Amino acid sequence: MTRRRDPWLRPGRHSVVTGGSSGLGLEISRQLVARGVSVTLLARDESRLAAAAESLRARAASGTEVGTLSVDIGDADGVVGALGTLAGTHPFELLVNSAGIMREGYFETLPATAFTEVMDINFHGTVKVIRAALPHLPHPGGRIVTIASIAGLTGVFGYTPYCAAKHALVGFTDALRFELEPQGLEIHLICPGEFDSPLVAALDATRTPENRAHTLTIPKVDVAQIATQTLDAVDSGREQVIPGRIPALMSAGRRLFPATGRMIGRRKIAAVYRGPRTSRRP
Template sequence: MTDKVVLITGTSSGIGLAAAVASARAGMRTVATLRDTGRADALRKAAETAGVELDIRRLDVTDAASVAAAVDSVVADYGRLDAVVNNAGAGHVGTIENETVDDVRQVMEVNFFGVVQVTKAALPHLRASGGRLITVTSVGGVIGQPFNEAYCASKFAVEGFMESLAPVAARVGVTVSVVEPGAVASEFVANVGIDAAEAVGAAGPYAPSLQAYITRTTGQFSSGAQTPDQAAEPILEALTAERPAFRIQTSQWARGFNGTKLTDLDGSATLGLTSAWLD
């Protein structure tokens, strides 16, 4: 993949930022995109510190015109597109009785339809280059998690979309992979945008369970999380490996966690595991 052209979405922070720097360091021409280029300071600083060059451009995955313009401009400027990393996404915590259907739709718009739009725009160019399509999902795309109904639904949808697309894309020379992180110490958690005390206070009969969930999850992200650089390493491997796997976990914990579901035919082990988070 040296000197290949790679487009990555959602690079303002976290895994996306780390993946952009890592791919540039590996010699790839890296187009690092984000919804608001005014938030690119951390990205520029990371690139400067690493001594690499990034091509920073605007791309809003929820705006079809923005997606098309970004992809078309990359191909116009470089003459090719060899890989896309769908990383942009949004967290969400809530349960359906206490939120609106529009809240759920918004999560799907960013996390699922955003991926669909970028994929559709990129596929003709990836087909021409025999390229790679890599999508960052989550362990929440394999195991449903309490108070993550909308988020997990969106990631389940992405996993189903990509698992269905993979054999079809392979027939025209495009390799499809999904990368499944667990807890990552990044701004992603802050970007969920909830005030814990306020959320618990408004949760009604769900308040004790939500408090238990927040306490457990905050502890996991503060003490057991990977760094963004660690979580980005498998993305670089998917970009550079001769034959990358379809499903790639970013840590041993993520492999074990997802393994619970993939060997649990009746669902009892999985629900037993996640139900304990609410005790």
């Protein structure tokens, strides 16, 4: 798709951001309201939503609105109702899918629920939100941003549930682009590496040493930079972004030289390998 010269994001537009009460979703929202783009945050926890909205209003450009929707993206009917009601009074042009969860551990010892939980939120939840938002986005002119991960482009030790969901999300987004482009909608896929967030902070308390070593083969990128490159993609019309110069180069290297990428990963893992120590669970 031809890239635009004029920024698409401008004052007066309205965006919906899932997972907008924390992490990358909140940072994207901060940068949107600073540009004068109104934001409605969609997440489950009402108290966290209220705190996030208050912090955004303190940063928002004049005339910019900040709203919240307390809804579980796993509840298809709830999402349909919430977005339908919102669109009736505050039409929106941009949907940012940033909600997600992480589960990490040795495959043998992870509970079966880890796989269903991660897939339900990271993949099925995103699909439900897009289906609910699609009738309300302008055709042409609407924009959909999906936050996936470098883990959706490669495998990572300890991330069997997370990689499965993110790979599904990457394939879904690529296919969806072909379907929606003829209707005048643009789809943007963002694949960041690991970055500091509440999810990662919680993970750090229990993550396996192999996961830590393998994941940090690709250096972290500041969350503000990831958000900036995400919004730059919307402005320019860029279809896929791996934020950060080094992660983008390393991802390209893995794609072009997969054997070398696997060798580096195996060496990082071998240096700290411990393996599963607990008994198997169903």
